[in-house]
Amino acid sequence: MKAIWRLTRRKADMISLANGDPHFTLYPIRKLEFEVASVEDGVLDPVSSWRGAGASAPSQSFTTTTHSGTLPLKAAMQYSAGAGLPDTQRVVTDLTNFYHSPPDHVVTLTLGNGDGVSKCFRLLGEPGDHFLTDEFSFSSLTNAPLSHGINWVPVKIDNGGLVPEELERILSNWNEEQQGRRPHVLYTVPCGQNPTGCTLSVERRRKIYALAQRFDFIIIEDDPYYYLQYDADGNEGETFKFMPSFLSIDVDGRVMRVDSLSKVMAPGMRLGWITSSALFHDHLVTLVDSSTHHPHAFGQVFLTEMLSSSGWNISGFDRWVRSLRKEYQRRRDYFLRTFYQEVSRTGLASANAPEAGMFVWMKVHIDKHPRYRSDVQHTNGSKAKTNVEELMEELFERILDGGVVVMPASIFVAPSDLNKFDSDDPIQDRLNFLRLTFAGQEETMQPALARLAQVLKEFFADTK
Numbered sequence: 001m002k003a004i005w006r007l008t009r010r011k012a013d014m015i016s017l018a019n020g021d022p023h024f025t026l027y028p029i030r031k032l033e034f035e036v037a038s039v040e041d042g043v044l045d046p047v048s049s050w051r052g053a054g055a056s057a058p059s060q061s062f063t064t065t066t067h068s069g070t071l072p073l074k075a076a077m078q079y080s081a082g083a084g085l086p087d088t089q090r091v092v093t094d095l096t097n098f099y100h101s102p103p104d105h106v107v108t109l110t111l112g113n114g115d116g117v118s119k120c121f122r123l124l125g126e127p128g129d130h131f132l133t134d135e136f137s138f139s140s141l142t143n144a145p146l147s148h149g150i151n152w153v154p155v156k157i158d159n160g161g162l163v164p165e166e167l168e169r170i171l172s173n174w175n176e177e178q179q180g181r182r183p184h185v186l187y188t189v190p191c192g193q194n195p196t197g198c199t200l201s202v203e204r205r206r207k208i209y210a211l212a213q214r215f216d217f218i219i220i221e222d223d224p225y226y227y228l229q230y231d232a233d234g235n236e237g238e239t240f241k242f243m244p245s246f247l248s249i250d251v252d253g254r255v256m257r258v259d260s261l262s263k264v265m266a267p268g269m270r271l272g273w274i275t276s277s278a279l280f281h282d283h284l285v286t287l288v289d290s291s292t293h294h295p296h297a298f299g300q301v302f303l304t305e306m307l308s309s310s311g312w313n314i315s316g317f318d319r320w321v322r323s324l325r326k327e328y329q330r331r332r333d334y335f336l337r338t339f340y341q342e343v344s345r346t347g348l349a350s351a352n353a354p355e356a357g358m359f360v361w362m363k364v365h366i367d368k369h370p371r372y373r374s375d376v377q378h379t380n381g382s383k384a385k386t387n388v389e390e391l392m393e394e395l396f397e398r399i400l401d402g403g404v405v406v407m408p409a410s411i412f413v414a415p416s417d418l419n420k421f422d423s424d425d426p427i428q429d430r431l432n433f434l435r436l437t438f439a440g441q442e443e444t445m446q447p448a449l450a451r452l453a454q455v456l457k458e459f460f461a462d463t464k
Contacts, residue, residue: 024066024074032073033063034302039316039323047323062311064301070308076297082288083281084109084273088300091307092273096259098314099226100248105257106281108288109295112270113224113260114141117187119291120220120256120274121145123283124185132170132186132217134162135427136412138194141187141222146415153183154414154427159352161200162188164207171215184217191243192225192357195412195435199229199355202244209246212254221246221257225357227264227321230329232355240322243356253277261303263358264321271299328358328439335360335438335445342449348456351436358439362406364456366391366432370463384428392431395459399434402455404448407435 004018037050038058050057066073071087083089084107093107110116118141125131127149133142135154142152156166167186174182186208190200200208212219223245231240247257253276260272274284288294305311312320336353339360343349351362366372366388373387389410396408409431438445 019079021079024077027066027073027077029066029073029077031063031065032298032301033061034305034311035059035061036306036312037320039312039319045323045326046320047327051327060311062305064305069301069305070310071301071304073301076301076304080294082108082285082294084294085297085300085304088304091304095307095314095317096247096257096273096275098318099242100245100257100275102247102257102275103251104253104277105247105250105275106278108274108276108281108284109300110258110272110274110288111292111295112272113222113258113262114144115270115292116258116260116272116274117141117220117222118144119284119287120258121150121185121187122148123280123287124218124220125150128180129185130180130183132167132183133414134188134193134196135414136196136409136433137187137414138189139411139415142414152414152416154416155186156425157193157196157198159198160204161190161193161196161198162204162208164204164211167208167211171211171217182215185220186212186217187220187222189222189225190246191223191229192354192359194225194357195359195407195409196361196433197352197354197357197359198361199243199357205244205246206249209249213252217254219246219250219255221255223257224260224263226259228325228328228358229356230325230332230354232353240325247275253279256280264324269299269302271295271303331438331442332360334442335436335449338446338449339436342446342453343456346453346456348460358437360436360438362434362436364392364395364432364434369460382428383426385426386429389428389431395455396434398459399452399455402451404451404455406452409433409435 036059037046038060039046040060043049043058063069064071064073071085076085088109089107092109096102096107110119121144125145125148130151130153131145132153132155134157136157153170155170156163171182176182190205192199209219226242226245229242245257246255256274256276258272258274261269276284307314307317332354336351339351348368349362349364351360354360369391372391374385376385376387378384392408392410399406413427
């Protein structure tokens with residue numbers, strides 16, 4: 001049916017007796033008007049101005065009606081194909097080209113980041129397959145392909161993100177007779193990785209891409225924090241250069257990049273896009289048409305109008321995200337200063353400054369605890385050599401009792417047969433981390449970190 005529907009554009013005077021959507025004159029919507037923050041030249045810092053001035057903050061408006069606008073409602077509110085409305089595809093393609101300049105790729109709209117990643121999983125995986133991912137990953141997404149019979153192979157990460165040498169070791173030693181088909185997909189978050197906050201350097205990205213070429217695997221580049229990159233030397237000028245993406249160096253069409261507006265607009269928009277080769281695009285459209293169908297029209301109208309000349313345009317969007325980047329860097333720096341004052345001085349925990357994203361990966365120096373053991377013999381089949389997991393579970397409960405909510409490392413462990421991978425250095429012995437965020441209210445940061453420090457001191461003083 002979708003294929004036939006596309007044939008209505010074969011001739012200018014085609015008359016359709018095939019469609020099943022209501023006539024546009026019956027839509028009870030005549031006009032949509034959006035008021036957004038101003039990014040015009042006179043506004044030096046759009047985000048600060050928007051937050052600080054309240055109702056009097058400078059703003060811009062753009063409107064679409066039944067017959068007027070960059071994307072009139074007459075066209076926007078109709079059923080469309082799985083790739084999304086053509087006008088929205090066009091502005092998103094222009095946006096992608098502005099930041100990444102991919103050589104030969106096509107955009108497919110999605111219902112947000114999670115939907116896009118899940119569709120890539122479904123498209124590329126078969127029951128029994130193994131996918132590669134960071135050993136600590138966002139659990140909602142690593143859980144997504146499990147029901148389709150896809151298994152995860154965790155790859156070690158350090159402060160610089162996924163370790164290329166570990167990836168090479170896994171693939172070089174893979175035994176297809178014993179382990180099944182060699183992994184042909186890598187899922188990774190290269191900027192401000194959730195939960196660790198780490199960011200892959202350009203050197204590591206090139207090494208990983210070279211491994212993808214050598215071992216012939218596809219890279220799913222999930223990059224919701226791309227625009228929230230920070231300058232290590234504190235340079236907040238607009239000359240800041242964003243890190244080159246995997247998409248920008250993809251000469252083979254083996255990268256499927258997933259983008260989202262959740263972190264730079266609003267998470268409830270549920271609108272994103274996948275940028276891939278034309279081959280993957282065609283299959284993605286078929287998958288969308290057979291499952292969720294195209295994204296909602298309201299979001300597509302907003303995005304199209306915002307990125308057109310009647311709204312921000314791409315240059316205005318760039319001003320907004322650069323201002324937003326600066327705001328989050330300020331929050332990060334304030335959070336870390338407070339962390340060093342309240343928590344680090346206890347000597348019981350430490351953290352590095354993330355180069356992107358919203359999270360600080362706090363390392364608990366659990367080996368200093370009086371009840372820490374490194375010679376544990378587990379009876380449940382676990383390869384763990386320490387009691388780190390048990391101690392961190394206890395610490396987590398104490399932090400909650402102390403009035404602070406954090407995320408323990410254990411919930412981010414990529415689901416896999418833990419005894420099959422890294423048995424010499426099991427991840428259960430490396431769970432001494434907590435994920436903290438600096439995206440919340442600044443007024444609560446100091447009280448929360450003070451409480452956290454107090455709980456740590458009490459916990460480490462407990463010998464029983």
